[in-house]
Amino acid sequence: MITLTLEKVEDTATGTKTFYFNKPDNFQFRAGQYVALKVDQLVAPDTRAGVRSLSICAAPCESQLIFTMRQSESGFKQTFWAMEPGATVSVTPPIGKFVLEPGDTRTVVYLVGGVGITPVRSQLIEEAQAGSERHFVLFNANRKEEDAPHREELKSLKLAHFQYVDVFSQEERELLPGEVKGYINKELLEASMDNPKECVYYIVGSPSFLEAMENMLHSLEVPEDQWHKDPFTGMDSANVIKK
Numbered sequence: 001m002i003t004l005t006l007e008k009v010e011d012t013a014t015g016t017k018t019f020y021f022n023k024p025d026n027f028q029f030r031a032g033q034y035v036a037l038k039v040d041q042l043v044a045p046d047t048r049a050g051v052r053s054l055s056i057c058a059a060p061c062e063s064q065l066i067f068t069m070r071q072s073e074s075g076f077k078q079t080f081w082a083m084e085p086g087a088t089v090s091v092t093p094p095i096g097k098f099v100l101e102p103g104d105t106r107t108v109v110y111l112v113g114g115v116g117i118t119p120v121r122s123q124l125i126e127e128a129q130a131g132s133e134r135h136f137v138l139f140n141a142n143r144k145e146e147d148a149p150h151r152e153e154l155k156s157l158k159l160a161h162f163q164y165v166d167v168f169s170q171e172e173r174e175l176l177p178g179e180v181k182g183y184i185n186k187e188l189l190e191a192s193m194d195n196p197k198e199c200v201y202y203i204v205g206s207p208s209f210l211e212a213m214e215n216m217l218h219s220l221e222v223p224e225d226q227w228h229k230d231p232f233t234g235m236d237s238a239n240v241i242k243k
């Protein structure tokens, strides 16, 4: 395990915080990977021994390791919510294949539910920093604007070809251009893109969100070898606090 020290904490969305840790010199990862993170000194009992899988929200080009989490009543989250700069945690080396394929030039379509934005932020920041010419479309599904972590930063990303679509299920204010009310569905994809069958899809969120997206891609007849999935297991059943 690798020890990290907390440097900063920020509120990122409703009931959601972002934790900034130092990045050890030898820590290398690909944008979209995750770690198993262990807190050593729990402030409350935890059913999973203080360990969770967490996507690295930072891009490899950034100087810190960043994790964004939804609040819940679990001992793990209570410990994080009480954490102050200087606290330490342990992580495994990076894991996972939810990464962009080098050399693939097809349009990347991200289908994201809530805090599932974490590995996508990592990839988009890295691509922007590298001056990527690839085409990206991000469908970002949240209940309301204030529930969407890292939204402002992602909307203003300097990428050559980038379409950002907010999909709000419960937003009550008047919608602006680039925002739609409802859910990510077949009709929205067909209306937003010329060639949905020819794109590669990166789907990330809770298992139930993934299931809905898989059904949609089947109905669009997108071949399964064009999908990449990052199921945030534990999110559906977590007792997430919605403040």
Ligand SMILES: Cc1cc2nc3c(=O)[nH]c(=O)nc-3n(C[C@H](O)[C@H](O)[C@H](O)COP(=O)(O)OP(=O)(O)OC[C@H]3O[C@@H](n4cnc5c(N)ncnc54)[C@H](O)[C@@H]3O)c2cc1C
Residues within 6 Å of the ligand: 034, 047, 048, 052, 053, 054, 055, 056, 067, 068, 069, 070, 071, 072, 073, 074, 075, 076, 077, 115, 118, 119, 230, 231, 232, 233, 234, 235, 237, 238, 239
């Ligand atoms: C690859 C990956 C990346 C993730 N990235 C993020 C992230 O960036 N941010 C984020 O907030 N969350 C992320 N998650 C989800 C995270 O690991 C937690 O499951 C989630 O945050 C809920 O934790 P909790 O402490 O709030 O709730 P928990 O107390 O963990 O409750 C969640 C529920 O899951 C059940 N459960 C226990 N063990 C498992 C298991 N192994 N698999 C599935 N369910 C189980 C519990 O019984 C409980 O009902 C990721 C998960 C995966 C797999």
